[in-house]
Amino acid sequence: MRAGAGCIIRDHEGRWLDGCCRNIRICNSLAAELWALLDGLRLAWSRGYKDLEVQVDCLVALKLVQHNNDLANASSSIVRRIHNLLDEDWRVTITHVYREGNQCADFLATFALNLEEGLHLLQEPPRAMHFLLHADAVGEGRVRMCPVSSD
Template identity: 35%
Template sequence: MALWWGWKWRCGNVFGVNGKCRDRVRFVKDLAREVTEAHLSQSQPQERPIRVERMISWTAPPEGWVKVNTDGASHGNPGKATAGGVLRDETGGWMVGFALHIGVCSAPMAELWGVYYGLYLAWERRATRVELDVDSEMVVGFLTTGISDTHPLSFLVRLCHGFIARDWIVRISHVYREANRLADGLANYAFSLRLGFHLLESVPSCVASVVLDDVRGTAISRQVCI
């Protein structure tokens, strides 16, 4: 590393592109120490995560809150894509749902369109406290920690943040797919619909059994790492 940086600085002197570095010897020593520590940490035997079986089910929101579940689906990445979502109250009762046939896009974009329309409907229904459940860890990361302005999905994340920043409370959580079956079913249902947004004031027959399972608290087994 010392040789590489020495050569880089020499070339920088020739072409006049060197930045300021007050103590180059200390810089190289610090860099060598960081790389050595990283190498040692990776060479240590890592404990394997323990997989256990857990029962996963949809959970109702607290009284006075609205639960929004959204999901996206894509046949290919990119490929033919859809999104779906549903708003439910503390009893698990259906408030409103939607199915969105997008066209062709990536899976994360489909997920974000689902989040956007879920928040849009919650705002239109004058919800003041919202629990937003999404089964994509990537999308939850975009919504909670932000995204670079140069990222191709930044415009859509900004649209979602525009809703989140309004005068209401929005809690965003990552859930397993087993707890998001209804939104997943609506996203798959959207493949059978024409392109565009479809508002669902009543429960489509294709997901009626899932609605009943969620209300009853039916749980599904899943292997998870701890």
């Protein structure tokens, strides 16, 4: 399946600092999530950020990284690279958020599909992304539809 990865680095008030996206071309969704995490960590490290709160919307990717689960899968080299970065001298906390809370990164992943294959560093957000950044800044969210039990 065609896949892209995206990450955004924000300050403590939610303002855009940096971002990147990658046109991976073809891979599964777990590998795309891991690429986004790896690219985001690399970008943050290269910019000198030393205290990060990372939010991911893929619970499986989070568990692979946090618990070093079964690295004998196709994503093992990416997970190893993530672990190597996490071992550097900085504070990184990785937490799970629902997809609705990660709209900007998802936008960048989709945006990447229209770019050449590979990593693209973004000093400014794409113009079409401004409405999402604004919605996040003012606390507007999307409703998550959850099934209601009939019990």
